[in-house]
Amino acid sequence: MPPRICALCATNKAMLKRPKTGQQICRDCFFYVFETEVHNTITQSNLFKPGDRVAIGASGGKTVKRNQQQYSMPLKILSYDELYGWTMDAIVSQVGKKNNCTFCGVFRRQALDRGAAMLGVDHIVTGHNADDIAETVLMNIMRGDIARLGRCTSICTQGEDTIKRSKPFKYAYEKEIVMYAYFKKLDYFSTECIYSPDAYRDLEAARPSAIIDIIHSGEAFEIREEVKATQKVQQTCKRCGYMSSNDLCKACTLLEGLERGMANSGITDRGRKKLEAEGPAPDNLRTIPFYSGAATIAVETVPDQVPS
């Protein structure tokens, strides 16, 4: 097969097929278009202001520690064990291999906000890419979670007392991010999840543009006012102070289930009813340290437990 020529510069050998457009482009043109697109995403939505103190949210072990050295940036590590008293291994041994994604996802999200509050930053950026967001759109549609459907495509989310969060890679395909890291010799590790090896996405195989199309559909979704009015108002968790649409936030609900030996209570209706039938949470239940939101610089001590 003769080498294909770059569709942009018409000079160099094409080295990558862009999933977004199907274009075949060379390495240099790829760097240019990829960086320009992410840059435009950032500037068009005014993500950063001069003087912003920005934290990068990352999950993973060794690679993150290596990145810290490579980029000489301060690193704050928070473990599930430290925050919730449960390691992921311990959670999996309780709930099995099927439902542990729920625990990991909920615990990770809260850990990120808590870590950011400890550091006193203004803004958290995460590496969510177009593939991630398309998956979330589909998941929220299937669950009928219109509140999250509205939020999940926003490049930037900020509640009243939460730290601003943004996703500068919102329109960047995972494949291109990985290729970029490879060509630039950046240290990249996909943190393959060892607890749930079957969690994967395969939208792209069907039709690469499907990913962007799904994001656009998610953005264009309009919820009728009457339906909106029936949505629960955001409040703070009575036990830990984190934002929640119920009396207890999802992390506290899940943690209570774990602590009381009924891990399913936070996942299925039947599990929840069983837990409720056992009566209220005992006073000595282990809980998450109280979250005082973005204004706090450091959360060191465990305040008195708030009765549920």
Next chain:
Amino acid sequence: MPVVAILICHQLRLASCVHVLKVEFSGGLELLFSNERSHKLGVPPKIYGDTSSDTRPADITFLIHHLRDNRLKERVELFMEGGTLRPGILVLVNDTDWELEGEGEYALKEGDKIVFISTLRGG
């Protein structure tokens, strides 16, 4: 059968009988291959189909099966699915996206560098 082809090669011990390749795993995929990122291995230029007269060049599809049978140490389901490479694993042929090189049908050549990068993560 691919396996037959390798046996013949080893028996003949002809240097010209194998293409030496450099295979690399990254993005976490190396964990399935003895935690070694870089592997050197030889493949026969031609492999046999159902009959001895039915031959085709050793291609990436052959390489994927060969790696599974000879180098993969654990969790095959993270590398292959339904008899082919698991979706979400990127393949580069001498640093070029394999989608530009005929994907699985790319005929391997002496000295080729084939890179497998996992982009898969849990939810």
